[in-house]
Amino acid sequence: MIGRLQGRILAKHPPQLLLDVNGVGYELEAPMSTFYGLPAVGETATLLTHLAVREDAWTLYGFIRERDRALFRALIKVTGVGARMALAILSGMDAARFAQCVEQEDATALTRLPGIGKKTAERLIIEMRDRLGGVMIAPGAALPSAAGQPASGTTTADVVAEDQALADAVSALVALGYKPPDANRMARAVDDGAKTAEEIIRAALRSVNPV
Incomplete structure (x- = not known):
């Protein structure tokens, strides 16, 4: 079992990333x-990991907080909740917000996340009640890693980068389960031309399910 990786980030295309660990590229x-x-591409990052093994694929999932990994592992044990839905939940709200939804039986907030209908939301609330204790006592602080993003400018290259950021954000929202028209609308509604893909995604997700 691979439980932790430290290496240089080669590419970020949410929800996928490529990490170079001593010359081996981990997707x-x-x-x-x-x-x-x-941190930015080219910088070093440390990730906690979960390896999912199926007959047709081995998939490695990465997290910077133990609490997020613990919640992911608890979620994929819930009936009808797979890894993709677990990623969507962790993308739309943090572990503390999810715990609050479960404790307050707020199914409405959960149904705002892609792929989660009323029945699934109710199942999450019922099945996660007894599992939240182990999740919330897990360390919540992010693992230390280098950070730094270049400032935005107004050159032609920056304009191209801004267009690419919007495209990457839309692609990521689709990968998280949103329909392409909805993903495009959400991303464009919050894009001011100066945000990175991650910032556009964060703003789009918050517009759907504000804290």
Whole structure:
């Protein structure tokens, strides 16, 4: 079992990222709660991991907080909740907000997340009640990693980068379960031309399910 990786970030295309660990490139999938805390491409990052083994694929998931990994592992044990839905939940709200929804039986907030209908929300509330204790006592602080993003400018290259950021944000929202028209609308509604892909995604998700 691979439980932790430290290496240089080669690429970030939410929800996928590529990490170079001593010359070996590891492809990981991660929730937006992890992407928000990652440094820039080329910098070093440390990630806690969960390896999911199926007959047709081995998939590695990355997290910067033990609490997020613990919640992910608890969620995929819930009937009808797979890894993709777990990533969508962790992208739309942090562990503390999810715990609050469960404790307050706020199914409405959960149904704002992609792929979660009323029945699934109610099942999450029922099945996660007894599992939240182990999740919330897990360390919540992010693992230390280098940070830093270049400032935005107004050159032609920056304009191209801004267009790419919007495209990447839309692609990520679709990968998280939103329909393409909804993903496009959400991203464009919050894009001011100066945000990174991660910032657009964060703002779009908050517009759907504000804290």
